[in-house]
Amino acid sequence: MAFLYCPRDATALVPTRIDGRERPACPVCGFADFLHVQIGANAVVERGGSVLLVKLSYGPREGHWTLPGGLVESEETPEEAAVRETHEETGLDIELDGLVATYMRPAHERHETWSGLIIVTFRAHVTGGEIRSAPEETSDVAFFPRDQLPALDELAWPSTVHGLDAWKAFERARP
Ligand SMILES: [Zn+2]
Structure with missing residues (x-):
């Protein structure tokens, strides 16, 4: 399970390709959802x-x-x-x-x-x-x-x- 919203600023996360995989990421602050x-x-x-x-x-x-x-x-x-x-x-x-x-x-x-x-x-x-x-x-x-x-x-x-x-x-x- 991944975050839907940025845990820093509550912006809706958007799929972003980082390190070879689509990850939920924040377009405002750059937060990216990696392994928890x-x-x-x-x-x-x-x-x-x-x-x-x-x-x-x-x-x-x-x-x-x-x-x-x-x-x-x-x-x-x-x-x-x-x-x-x-x-x-x-x-x-x-x-x-x-x-x-x-x-x-x-x-x-x-x-x-x-x-x-x-x-x-x-x-x-x-x-x-x-x-x-x-x-x-x-x-x-x-x-x-x-x-x-x-x-x-x-x-x-x-x-x-x-x-x-x-x-x-x-x-x-x-x-
Ligand atoms: Zn953010």
């Missing part, structure tokens, strides 16, 4: 070979497990969002250990919004805090051994599966 994408940040928090998952207590995937994480705010980095969201959802403080995966879900595969979503997933470890759920977001928080993860149909999102697969692959590659 939201950015999500997830954390694979590992402790003693187990990984931290949260059970969603709201939305279309209520009752399903996912990695702690959420959308990146405009004033923060994906790294900061992963740390913030993990604390909000689990009560745990974490330190990131590096990038483990990126996952892009194009707009046409998402039914709830008009933008694509790219999710950046980091490995992390616990540095403090007390584990707890956050009733508005999560109904349960738990560490799962790598060979006792929830079944595929108990996982919330394609990015959850992708992130866990990337984590397991990363671990296998270690000496």
